[in-house]
Amino acid sequence: MNQSIDLSDKGLAGMLNDCSIDRIMAMDSDWRIIAWNNTAEAISGIRKRDVIGKKLLEVFPLYAQDKDMITAINLAFSGIRSFVPAHKEFFNRQHYENHFIPLKDADDQLIGVMNIMHDVTQRIRAEQQLHQLNIALKKKYEQLERATDELSTITYITSHNIKEPLRMVYSSIELLIRAEAKVLSDGGKANLRRMQASLNRMNLLLDDIVALSGISNPAEEGTPVDLQEVAQQAILQLDQKIRANDVRLELEDLPVVNGHRQLLNYLFFHLINNAMRFRKHNEALAIRIKSSEEPMPGANPAASFPIKYTRISFIDNGTGFHQEDAERIFLMADRSPQKYASSGVGLAICRKVMMAHDGYIQAEGWPGKGAAFHCYFPSHIDS
16 A cells, blocks of 8 residues: 655655664754654664653753763754864764754744754774875875985995095006006006096996986976076087087077076986987987977877977987887986997986976887987977
């Protein structure tokens, strides 16, 4: 037999209250409990018939010790909605936040207050987990700070305490060659020159390690940097090597980017120098540096505000490399056969410089034909 649903205001309100997942209680102006839904009964274990008609503080005397709760109830009886957050030290608030809502009749007269008790157990657990994660993150950060301090110390020792003995050894060998030139055999002189070359290589490696350790996300904001000027400065620094190897260098007009001039100088210096390291014996080396605007890889070209990159490409006709090695060559551990003096850290520095500029670098190689290194700098969003 079908049962009809009571759709009167009173019947519907009671049904909705009993269907709520929140605990709901209501009291009249004398603080007597006039409503107690099924959820409140199930969770508290107090039956509806045992609380209806009784005063709040008679059923729950511990409420009197919670000044925030009493204040919130009084505010609701004055016509103002109020809220009391969960609090582990107070009764009925360990895992519940309490909302107090004034109840008014059809004539807008205050007749009571409804109390909605919302279970926030999951949120409290999430907050506790987040707190633990923050503690763990703080410990990791402190460990990182200590490691950074240790790295700074090692860098200082490298740049000051090791380079000076190397310089003295190099100078001593040079003095020995000059002073004992008459008695030294050609083979002996050649061995000493090879020792000097090794010392030079070690000195270059120390310079690059110091530079690499000093590159991070700079604390200072980037400023507009003219890459044309940066390129010309790097070319000037490498002028002797460029002339000695008869390098043909083509420099197109380069744009201004937001960045850090010293780091960008490292970038251009090492990429040009890297091209000269891997030139072919039987062909003059040509290096071309150009710029273009490129969309962000994977971006929707029809987007309202497409993100674009300024791409600076360094293209050469040197020995090249296999494309499967395109990632490996940026690793400090990579030790490809080298003909020209270099530390082998240059490309690692280039990648770190691009990361410090919120960009990235990619390499393309064609064995026996040449290579291209593409540096991507974030551009302004198109308006």
